[in-house]
Amino acid sequence: MVKEYNGFRAVKGIDFAVRARECFGILGPNGAGKSSIVNMLIGLSPVTAGELRVFGLDVRTAARQIKRRLGIVPQENNLDPDLTVIQNLVIYASYFNIPRETARSRGLDLLAFFDLTAKAGEKVDNLSGGMKRRLTIARALINNPDLVILDEPTTGLDPQARHLVWQRLLRLKEQGVTLILTTHYMDEASHLCDRLAIVNHGEILAEGAPRELINRYVGAEVLQLGRAAGEADVLVAAAGPLIHGHQVVGDDLVLYPRHGQALLRLLQDREHRFSRLLLRPATLEDVFLKLTGRGFES
Amino acid sequence: MTGNLRLDFSPLSVRVFQRHLTVFARTWKTCVALNFVEPLLYLAALGIGLGVYVRPMEGLPYLNYLAPGLVAASAMFATTYECTYGTFVRFKYQKTFQAMVATPLSMDDVVLGELLWGTFKSVLYGSIILFVIFALGLVPSAWALLIPLAMILGGFQFALLSLLWTGLVPNIDSFHYFFSLIITPLFLFSGVFFPLSDLHPVI
Numbered sequence: 001m002v003k004e005y006n007g008f009r010a011v012k013g014i015d016f017a018v019r020a021r022e023c024f025g026i027l028g029p030n031g032a033g034k035s036s037i038v039n040m041l042i043g044l045s046p047v048t049a050g051e052l053r054v055f056g057l058d059v060r061t062a063a064r065q066i067k068r069r070l071g072i073v074p075q076e077n078n079l080d081p082d083l084t085v086i087q088n089l090v091i092y093a094s095y096f097n098i099p100r101e102t103a104r105s106r107g108l109d110l111l112a113f114f115d116l117t118a119k120a121g122e123k124v125d126n127l128s129g130g131m132k133r134r135l136t137i138a139r140a141l142i143n144n145p146d147l148v149i150l151d152e153p154t155t156g157l158d159p160q161a162r163h164l165v166w167q168r169l170l171r172l173k174e175q176g177v178t179l180i181l182t183t184h185y186m187d188e189a190s191h192l193c194d195r196l197a198i199v200n201h202g203e204i205l206a207e208g209a210p211r212e213l214i215n216r217y218v219g220a221e222v223l224q225l226g227r228a229a230g231e232a233d234v235l236v237a238a239a240g241p242l243i244h245g246h247q248v249v250g251d252d253l254v255l256y257p258r259h260g261q262a263l264l265r266l267l268q269d270r271e272h273r274f275s276r277l278l279l280r281p282a283t284l285e286d287v288f289l290k291l292t293g294r295g296f297e298s
Numbered sequence: 299m300t301g302n303l304r305l306d307f308s309p310l311s312v313r314v315f316q317r318h319l320t321v322f323a324r325t326w327k328t329c330v331a332l333n334f335v336e337p338l339l340y341l342a343a344l345g346i347g348l349g350v351y352v353r354p355m356e357g358l359p360y361l362n363y364l365a366p367g368l369v370a371a372s373a374m375f376a377t378t379y380e381c382t383y384g385t386f387v388r389f390k391y392q393k394t395f396q397a398m399v400a401t402p403l404s405m406d407d408v409v410l411g412e413l414l415w416g417t418f419k420s421v422l423y424g425s426i427i428l429f430v431i432f433a434l435g436l437v438p439s440a441w442a443l444l445i446p447l448a449m450i451l452g453g454f455q456f457a458l459l460s461l462l463w464t465g466l467v468p469n470i471d472s473f474h475y476f477f478s479l480i481i482t483p484l485f486l487f488s489g490v491f492f493p494l495s496d497l498h499p500v501i
Contacts, residue, residue: 042400043399044396044399044400063404064308064402064404067400067401067402068402070400072400074393074396074397074400076393078392078393078394078396078397079397080317080392080394080397081392082321082324082392082394083317083320083321087320091316091317091320092397092401094313094316094317095310095313095398095401095402095403096401096402097310097313097402143401
């Protein structure tokens with residue numbers, strides 16, 4: 001699947017499949033092409049080349065049938081500011097031809113599920129960022145979708161609000177809803193996703209379960225040496241067989257140890273030369289660093 | 299949306315209209331009240347004020363001549379404001395349409411809904427002014443009851459024209475061109491204020 005905008009290739013030919021009832025993550029930095037992928041998935045932006053099927057239907061010809069069974073949480077909350085909280089759900093349901101009474105009772109259930117019952121009659125503008133996000137997710141569930149697509153569901157939320165959203169998404173997954181989410185938060189991806197694709201510059205660099213990706217590309221632990229990039233060659237040579245790889249990230253040197261404790265002992269006498277010497281469990285961020293040779297937020 | 303030019307309308311476009319009606323149900327009192335004011339100001343200032351100095355036009359006192367024109371102008375302004383500024387705000391600022399097309403609604407449904415709504419507002423606002431001038435004793439014939447039917451056509455036409463402009467402009471300031479170059483000249487030179495037969499040949 002390829003997406004071009006005026007000659008710029010935002011998505012350079014990617015291929016992935018999502019299984020029913022799983023949570024599939026599309027993980028990558030800003031500008032990696034995540035939103036382009038989502039916009040094609042929901043039929044908002046035409047596929048330049050290749051094939052894209054949702055529920056086995058071609059997005060080019062069956063957009064309406066597909067959207068009937070989709071729940072979409074866009075990156076930018078586009079709640080209707082002219083309507084109240086409950087009206088947002090009921091009116092949105094009407095776009096699916098859901099009868100008013102059904103919509104209302106389902107809307108109230110969803111508000112309860114997302115801790116928004118007290119706000120039912122409130123205007124949308126009076127909600128906090130976290131509440132707006134929860135309402136946007138609630139809205140995406142009004143048609144009982146088989147697949148929910150969330151574009152950066154927790155970007156811009158404070159930690160409490162993020163955790164609340166995560167808990168609700170995990171409960172949805174338990175209820176058998178298939179989820180596709182994009183994120184640039186590593187912890188979000190490891191917390192929620194069964195499988196994920198790491199994307200960068202419009203390409204998929206790696207795909208698999210979070211733990212499996214970490215084991216495959218980095219191993220269990222990494223040793224991070226602050227301001228050690230200058231003597232990388234010396235240190236890598238000294239570490240010898242104790243490491244199975246390394247990566248220079250800006251000023252830092254990241255080593256992938258075979259025996260973390262042994263490596264730590266070896267380097268401890270030089271500790272004063274580094275701004276930081278840290279042996280820690282490997283994360284998806286390390287996988288990304290390894291795959292791209294650069295930091296995630298840069 | 300699919301990259302071709304085939305139109306994709308469905309009965310769901312009525313839902314867009316209903317959404318606007320729901321919003322309007324909350325704010326109609328202010329909207330309608332404000333809508334009264336302007337035509338009444340014109341009637342007072344021009345019809346009664348200026349009218350003293352103006353000789354009868356087409357056999358009518360100036361106030362009586364002016365009144366029906368203001369009904370038409372009201373109908374025109376209602377839909378043009380709605381389908382320019384109103385639509386633009388929903389589209390670019392509130393992202394209402396983006397939310398709509400994430401559902402089974404197509405973009406064509408949304409546009410059709412806007413058209414229906416623009417037409418409805420034109421008929422509604424025009425009819426209100428018609429009622430006002432009726433109450434002022436300025437409607438001499440029962441045939442005036444047919445005027446709202448004509449407003450459907452006019453409203454639809456102006457809704458279409460406005461939406462076309464809204465679809466083309468890059469930002470909200472571009473509507474000045476539309477109003478200064480198209481709508482205001484239409485307002486001034488369509489026989490609202492004076493018969494076109496008396497217009498100077500240069501114009």
